[in-house]
Amino acid sequence: MKVRTAGAVRHSSVNGPGVRYVLFFQGCPHHCRSCQNPETWDPRAGRETDTDAVIADILAVRYLDGVTLSGGDPLAQPEAAAAIAQACRAAGLSVWAYTGWTWEDILTGRAGRAAEVLPHLDVLVDGPFLLAKKDGTALWRGSSNQRLIDVPASLAAGRPVLWTDGE
Numbered sequence: 001m002k003v004r005t006a007g008a009v010r011h012s013s014v015n016g017p018g019v020r021y022v023l024f025f026q027g028c029p030h031h032c033r034s035c036q037n038p039e040t041w042d043p044r045a046g047r048e049t050d051t052d053a054v055i056a057d058i059l060a061v062r063y064l065d066g067v068t069l070s071g072g073d074p075l076a077q078p079e080a081a082a083a084i085a086q087a088c089r090a091a092g093l094s095v096w097a098y099t100g101w102t103w104e105d106i107l108t109g110r111a112g113r114a115a116e117v118l119p120h121l122d123v124l125v126d127g128p129f130l131l132a133k134k135d136g137t138a139l140w141r142g143s144s145n146q147r148l149i150d151v152p153a154s155l156a157a158g159r160p161v162l163w164t165d166g167e
């Protein structure tokens with residue numbers, strides 16, 4: 001399956017807990033003010049590759065705790081994001097994703113087919129980056145409106161349940 005990417009970082013400790021592979025998807029419809037990655041907005045830019053190649057590259061990296069799907073907006077390519085997330089979870093990795101849509105956008109269909117990715121995620125960081133709510137102290141997110149959502153718990157509860165790191 002085709003996927004358009006902007007790049008990857010094979011060992012990151014700033015996009016979720018532990019050591020994570022961060023995959024940046026190309027294309028983002030949200031165009032947040034003060035976005036730090038505006039070069040990822042154009043869905044025709046970046047590099048077209050194959051989800052199997054991406055999965056192989058991730059699984060070849062040793063000592064990973066998880067994978068973070070970032071962007072761009074990974075949920076703007078829902079089939080590819082779901083395939084990559086599913087394979088990574090099957091390999092025992094935790095999967096986080098960042099999106100500019102809110103949980104409610106996704107559940108009500110305003111985010112197209114983004115809901116198809118949810119069954120394959122552990123944590124979703126939702127909502128656009130809002131400069132007025134920029135918060136340098138907020139864990140794993142840029143602005144305080146964004147939520148760290150425990151996806152399996154939220155799907156089971158039928159409402160967004162916030163993720164905690166167990167402390």
Ligand code: SF4
Nearest residue numbers: 028031032035072100
């Ligand atoms: S959702 Fe993320 S990548 Fe997209 S415009 Fe907003 S901050 Fe930038």
